[in-house]
Amino acid sequence: MRVAVTGGGTGGHVFPALEVARYSREKGCEVWYFGSLRGMEAQACLKEGIGFSGFPSRPLYTLKSLKGWLSLAALLRSRARASRALRQWKPDVVFSTGGYSSGPVVSAAQGLGIPTVLHEQNAIPARTTTLFQRRAFAVCTVFEGVSKHLSHANILRTGMPLRREIRSLASGPRERDLIPFILILGGSQGALALNEAALGAALRITDLPAHWLNVAGKGAFESAFLSVEKLGLKDCFEVMSFLDAPSMAAAYSRATLAVCRSGAGTLSELAAYGIPSVTIPYPTSFADHQAANAAEFESFGATQLLPQTGLSPTTLADAVRAWLDNPERSEDAAAVLKRWDRPKATEDIYELLTSAASGASN
Known part of the structure; x- marks a missing residue:
C-alpha cells in the first residue's frame, strides 16, 4: 500500500502525521510526505528518512484584502503541483492532519478520486476539515465535542497519534x-x-x-x-x-x-x-x-x-x-x-487507511 501523508506548517500538525507515516512504513507500506516549503516538515522528513515533496503554500486569509487574493493564487498553484505529484506517485490513500499546507494536497487527491482520511485535532474544526470532510472516507477526531460541528457520516474518535518517544x-x-x-x-x-x-x-x-x-x-x-x-x-x-x-x-x-x-x-x-x-x-x-x-x-x-x-x-x-x-x-x-486518552490512536488510524485503500480498489 502506498500512503501519502500531508499536514504541516507547525509541529502540532507535523508530528502526528510523521508518527502515522513511521508506523505505516513499519507495516510495509511505501510512504511519501507532501507538505509546505515554508514549514518544518521538510527537515523533519529528512531526519526520519521519509521522502518529501514540498509546495509553496501559505495560510488563506480573507479575500477582502490583496493579501488574501495572493494567498488564494498561491494555493491554486500549489494544488496544480500537488495534482501532478500525486498522479506521478499514485498513492492508494492520503492521510491529512490539517494545516494550511494540507489543503492543496487533499483537494488534489479528492479531485483525482484518491481516498482521503482527515484527522481533526481540535474541538473546533479547522478550515481544511470543514472544506473537505464531505468527500473524505473518514474524519478522525481527538475531542469528544467536535462531532457536533461536523456533518460527515463516518466520524471516528481515534485520539491523537503521539510520538512514540x-x-x-x-x-x-x-x-x-x-x-x-x-x-x-x-x-x-x-x-x-x-x-x-x-x-x-x-x-x-x-x-x-x-x-x-x-x-x-x-x-x-x-x-x-x-x-x-x-x-x-x-x-x-x-x-x-x-x-x-x-x-x-x-x-x-x-x-x-x-x-x-x-x-x-x-x-x-x-x-x-x-x-x-x-x-x-x-x-x-x-x-x-x-x-x-x-x-x-x-x-x-x-x-x-x-x-x-x-x-x-x-x-x-x-x-x-x-x-x-x-x-x-x-x-x-x-x-x-x-x-x-486513546493509546492506540496510531494503530487505529492505520487500520482506517487500510480500509480506505482496500475500498477504493474493490
Missing part, C-alpha cells in the same frame, strides 16, 4: 519527586505571558516546596533565565529553551501539574500521563479553538481554565496552589484523563 513512557510507572514538580509549557515558540506569570507565581508560593521547570521556547529563553537569576529562584526554578521527545517524556513522567497553552497535542500528551493542568488558551487561535479544547478538559475536572485576560502572578499562584493543596482532586483528574 512520548507514548512509550506513559504506560509505565511514573517517577515521582519528593516535592511537587510543576511543568510550564508555552509551546515551541514560547509564551511571554506564561513565562512572566510563572516566575511571579513561584515567588508567591515559596512557602510550598516545589520544583518548577519552564520550557520557555528558544526566543524567550535568555530573558527567562536572567529573570530567574535576578529574582533568586535558581534553586527551585529551572529554565530550558527546548526539550526533545525523550526529555519531554521524562519531564511528563515526573510532573505533578502542568501550566500550559491548550493546543491539542499538549493536552493529548497530558492525558496520556494523567497530568492535571492550569490552561491558558492562546487568545488568537483560529475560531478560539484552544479555549474550546480547554473547556472540554475543564468539563470533566482535568484542568482549571485561566483566560489570558485574567492571567497574573497572583491568579496563577492561586490556581497552582488549589491543585497542590488537594491531592484527591489531582487523582480524580488523572483517572478521567486516562479514560479520555
